[in-house]
Amino acid sequence: MKISIVTGASSGLGREFVYLLDKHENLDEIWVIARRENRLKELQEQSNSKIRVLAYDLTEKESFAKLSELLKEEKPEVAFLINAAGFGKIGSYKDISLEDSEKMIDLNCRAAVAVTQIVIPYMPKKSHILEICSTSAFQPFQFLDIYAATKAFLYRYSRALRVELFPRHISVTAVCPYWIRDTEFISTAKRTHNSSYIRNFPFSSKAKTIAVWAMSDAKLGLPVSTPGPVCILHRISAKFIPHELMMGIWALLRRI
Numbered sequence: 001m002k003i004s005i006v007t008g009a010s011s012g013l014g015r016e017f018v019y020l021l022d023k024h025e026n027l028d029e030i031w032v033i034a035r036r037e038n039r040l041k042e043l044q045e046q047s048n049s050k051i052r053v054l055a056y057d058l059t060e061k062e063s064f065a066k067l068s069e070l071l072k073e074e075k076p077e078v079a080f081l082i083n084a085a086g087f088g089k090i091g092s093y094k095d096i097s098l099e100d101s102e103k104m105i106d107l108n109c110r111a112a113v114a115v116t117q118i119v120i121p122y123m124p125k126k127s128h129i130l131e132i133c134s135t136s137a138f139q140p141f142q143f144l145d146i147y148a149a150t151k152a153f154l155y156r157y158s159r160a161l162r163v164e165l166f167p168r169h170i171s172v173t174a175v176c177p178y179w180i181r182d183t184e185f186i187s188t189a190k191r192t193h194n195s196s197y198i199r200n201f202p203f204s205s206k207a208k209t210i211a212v213w214a215m216s217d218a219k220l221g222l223p224v225s226t227p228g229p230v231c232i233l234h235r236i237s238a239k240f241i242p243h244e245l246m247m248g249i250w251a252l253l254r255r256i
């Protein structure tokens with residue numbers, strides 16, 4: 001059985017990836033993971049492919065055991081693993097609860113690694129892993145400090161894992177989008193004691209554009225996908241401009 005697995009499939013970017021896989025890949029099943037079961041079930045009605053709903057909370061360890069068991073039972077071949085589950089919070093260190101801070105690390109880092117490690121043994125030659133990172137992986141960001149740090153972790157992990165998986169001909173792509181406006185990310189990120197540090201989200205893009213761009217980069221086997229001109233510019237700037245200066249530029253940009 002040939003399948004793909006998408007985490008964070010109940011909304012935003014993850015859901016767009018499911019639409020793309022359904023339309024363009026010849027799969028027996030797409031396994032979709034998120035907490036909101038009703039949203040995942042909607043995908044069953046919208047897709048031609050068979051959708052297997054896995055309503056897991058990826059901040060809970062039992063979810064990894066359940067996924068592991070299911071893979072052992074079904075022994076599928078996983079063509080694409082797309083780790084899109086993730087969230088961020090805007091605010092200073094005192095505006096974000098400890099619970100949210102810990103959950104960000106649990107979901108964006110721990111869960112992405114756990115799902116990847118569990119799925120790799122089921123991935124054949126020419127399969128693809130997409131780890132959804134962010135341009136915030138390229139430098140430290142005040143008032144997005146923990147989120148940016150989690151994405152830097154995932155970015156580094158992806159790039160090193162890619163090299164380790166060369167002999168198995170599995171590609172790993174760190175997908176690094178800038179703001180995306182038509183997902184639930186920004187509204188979730190703003191729900192803190194004070195999110196006024198970032199007022200607007202200029203040059204933001206759309207989830208469908210990002211998913212199409214990232215998928216084509218993954219199929220080319222690129223280590224990093226920067227899906228859009230702002231992402232490309234940010235990646236290049238963060239390589240050459242000292243990070244203290246980049247944080248100074250961010251101090252101006254976030255007030256626009």
Ligand SMILES: NC(=O)c1ccc[n+]([C@@H]2O[C@H](COP(=O)([O-])OP(=O)(O)OC[C@H]3O[C@@H](n4cnc5c(N)ncnc54)[C@H](OP(=O)(O)O)[C@@H]3O)[C@@H](O)[C@H]2O)c1
Pocket residue numbers: 007008009010011012013014033034035036037039056057058059083084085086087088107132133134135176177178179180181183184185186188
């Ligand atoms: N939007 C942006 O501006 C932006 C920019 C750069 C990178 N990204 C990254 O892109 C990825 C997708 O975000 P998005 O923009 O599509 O936001 P989104 O619409 O909020 O999607 C986030 C997804 O993660 C799932 N999720 C959240 N907590 C979970 C948990 N504990 N267990 C399992 N699933 C969970 C959500 O489903 P449930 O709530 O149903 O669990 C949802 O499907 C994230 O990794 C994000 O960091 C977003």
